Every structure is written in C-alpha cells, then in structure tokens.
Amino acid sequence: MIQTLDISVTRTSQSKISQVDFQDIQFGKIYSDHIFIADYDGQQWSDLRIEPFANLTMSPATSVLHYGQSIFEGLKAYKNEAGEALIFRPDRNAARFNKSAVRMCMPEIPEDIFLGGMRELIKLDKDWIPDRIGTSLYIRPFMIATDEYIGVRPSQTYRFMIFTGPVGAYYSKPVRVKVEKKFVRAAEGGTGFAKTAGNYAGSLYPAQLAAQQGYDQLMWTDAKTNEYIEEAGTMNLMLVIDDTLLTPPTSGTILDGITRDSILTLAKDWGMKIEVRKVSVSEIVQAIEQNRLQEAFGAGTAATVAHIRTIANEGIDYELPAIEDREFSNKVLKALDDIKYGRTEDTHGWVMKV
Numbered sequence: 001m002i003q004t005l006d007i008s009v010t011r012t013s014q015s016k017i018s019q020v021d022f023q024d025i026q027f028g029k030i031y032s033d034h035i036f037i038a039d040y041d042g043q044q045w046s047d048l049r050i051e052p053f054a055n056l057t058m059s060p061a062t063s064v065l066h067y068g069q070s071i072f073e074g075l076k077a078y079k080n081e082a083g084e085a086l087i088f089r090p091d092r093n094a095a096r097f098n099k100s101a102v103r104m105c106m107p108e109i110p111e112d113i114f115l116g117g118m119r120e121l122i123k124l125d126k127d128w129i130p131d132r133i134g135t136s137l138y139i140r141p142f143m144i145a146t147d148e149y150i151g152v153r154p155s156q157t158y159r160f161m162i163f164t165g166p167v168g169a170y171y172s173k174p175v176r177v178k179v180e181k182k183f184v185r186a187a188e189g190g191t192g193f194a195k196t197a198g199n200y201a202g203s204l205y206p207a208q209l210a211a212q213q214g215y216d217q218l219m220w221t222d223a224k225t226n227e228y229i230e231e232a233g234t235m236n237l238m239l240v241i242d243d244t245l246l247t248p249p250t251s252g253t254i255l256d257g258i259t260r261d262s263i264l265t266l267a268k269d270w271g272m273k274i275e276v277r278k279v280s281v282s283e284i285v286q287a288i289e290q291n292r293l294q295e296a297f298g299a300g301t302a303a304t305v306a307h308i309r310t311i312a313n314e315g316i317d318y319e320l321p322a323i324e325d326r327e328f329s330n331k332v333l334k335a336l337d338d339i340k341y342g343r344t345e346d347t348h349g350w351v352m353k354v
C-alpha cells in the first residue's frame with residue numbers, strides 16, 4: 001500500500017514538451033520535464049523532492065565514478081483510451097531494485113518511496129506519455145553512491161532518482177545474435193542477477209566485436225562450460241522447440257526478468273507446455289537443423305519481445321523461421337500490449353493506474 005509521502009515539488013517554468021516530435025520518437029534520447037530525487041545520509045532516506053530535470057553536479061571524487069556502486073531499473077507507463085496512465089508491474093521492479101541494492105552493498109529503498117515517488121512524477125509529467133501504437137514512457141529509477149572519497153569501501157551516502165522519457169521501439173527489426181563463447185557476461189557468485197552498471201559496461205566490448213561482424217546482440221553462455229545459454233543481449237532468452245516454451249532458469253547469473261515472468265505466466269494460462277531448465281547450444285543447433293525450433297526471442301522491458309531471426313554459432317549463421325509464422329511470440333506480444341495499454345481485463349493485477 002502506498003502511503004502519502006512528503007514530497008516537495010518544484011515545477012519547471014519552461015516545459016520542453018512542445019519541442020518534441022512525438023511522431024518520431026527513438027529510444028532513450030528525450031527526457032521529460034521532471035526528476036524525482038531522494039537522499040540517503042547513512043541512516044535514512046529523506047529530502048524527497050521533484051525538481052526540473054537538470055544536470056547533476058558532483059565532485060570528481062564521487063565514489064560511483066570510481067567503484068561503480070550504481071544500480072537501475074527500467075519499466076514503462078502507457079496511456080489507455082481514457083487517457084489514464086498505467087504502469088506495468090512496478091512492484092516487481094521495486095523488489096528487484098532492492099535485490100540489486102543488497103548485492104552492491106547499497107541501502108534498500110522502501111517500496112513506498114520507490115512507487116510513491118514514481119506515481120507523483122508520472123502524474124506531473126503525464127502529458128509526456130505518448131499515445132501512438134508501440135510507444136510508451138520509459139521510467140528509469142536508479143541509485144548512485146555519493147560519498148566524496150576514493151578509498152575503496154561502500155559509500156555511506158547515496159542518491160536515488162527517477163526520470164522518464166517517451167520511447168518508441170528498441171529494435172526496429174528482428175535481431176541477429178551470435179553465440180558468445182570467449183567472453184562471459186556473468187559467473188556464479190558474481191553480480192549477473194543484479195541490474196548494476198558494471199554488467200552492462202562489461203558487455204559492450206564483446207557486443208562491439210559482434211556488431212563489427214554484423215550481429216545485433218550476443219547470446220551469452222555460462223562461464224564454466226560455455227555450453228549453456230544464459231541471456232540474449234540485455235534480455236532473457238526464450239525459445240519454442242517442439243511446441244514447448246523453453247527458457248533457462250534465473251540464477252546468480254541471469255536477471256529475473258519481469259517480461260520473462262509475465263510471458264511464462266500467460267503461457268501457463270494458455271496451457272502451453274513450458275520447460276524452465278538449462279538449454280545447451282548444441283540442443284538449439286540440433287533443433288534448428290531438424291526444423292524443430294519454431295521461435296527464438298529476447299524478452300525484456302525495452303523491447304518486450306525481440307524476435308531473433310538469425311543465430312550464429314561457430315561461424316555458421318542459422319536462419320530461423322519467418323517472423324509471421326511465429327504463433328506464440330506474436331500472440332504473447334499482443335496479449336501483453338493489450339494488458340499494458342488497458343485494452344483487456346488485467347486478471348493478474350499487473351497494472352498500476354496512476
């Protein structure tokens with residue numbers, strides 16, 4: 001239950017909204033007028049406020065810049081036909097944020113500040129939620145270590161912030177992914193399950209090498225054997241083989257995706273056969289060669305469902321079935337969109353109306 005929070009609000013005197021071309025929104029380039037901020041002084045969260053979105057000022061010695069105590073979340077708000085703002089499963093993001101916080105030795109944030117701050121921010125910047133098909137308002141909660149100290153130790157002070165921005169599609173077309181066996185994203189005991197900046201930083205170089213070879217993303221494999229698939233780029237990986245939905249279990253190395261969980265829930269509702277288990281690269285290759293692999297896609301907040309059209313393994317490009325023939329991923333994408341945009345009954349209680 002969200003209680004009323006004491007949030008001081010300073011409105012911008014000059015909204016930027018009229019400068020935005022809502023007919024052509026790319027992902028992650030435009031930010032709405034306001035930002036929610038809360039500070040942690042080593043004891044408690046306080047000074048909850050909404051301010052005009054502006055640059056941060058910080059000492060070059062600020063701890064986050066050196067040792068990377070930085071975590072984030074990503075979620076989206078949608079506009080329904082009545083013009084109301086709907087946020088998809090924000091309670092799950094709040095819970096995951098705190099799991100990331102614990103792993104990165106950062107303070108947890110009470111759910112009422114996470115959700116209440118977000119609700120007030122979205123209320124204020126509601127007009128920034130775009131309403132064209134396929135668009136939404138991306139919400140980025142994050143926390144950084146703010147001690148001005150360059151000894152290595154957990155920071156004592158932190159800042160939590162939420163900003164938003166209208167977004168369109170993350171991928172403009174189905175993706176080509178390469179199975180990665182040299183570099184790893186995460187190892188057991190590491191930080192793979194946490195949504196922390198360093199996981200993304202470490203993925204950039206291998207992804208860049210793959211991009212130079214014409215691939216959009218990597219299919220990460222496990223650090224021990226490089227034989228079992230983990231994630232696809234920044235998303236969870238899902239496959240349909242022999243009419244069965246297959247995905248690796250979340251673990252210390254795989255992010256507990258909210259889109260992944262929503263897809264598994266809908267598949268279960270529909271009576272689909274599901275297997276959550278380790279999936280080897282050779283099993284995938286064999287299924288492709290025997291025409292048993294029907295679908296492959298990444299599941300994440302940014303893209304929802306990113307169809308995979310090519311999987312490359314050891315120098316061979318395997319072209320996958322045509323996107324229009326992919327019954328499950330197309331159906332689940334539509335079902336999720338119908339819930340998110342409020343076009344269908346929300347039987348799971350996933351949508352928070354602002």
Ligand code: COI
Binds near residue numbers: 299301303
């Ligand atoms: C997602 O797929 O939702 C992500 O995590 C990508 C995001 C970091 C932009």
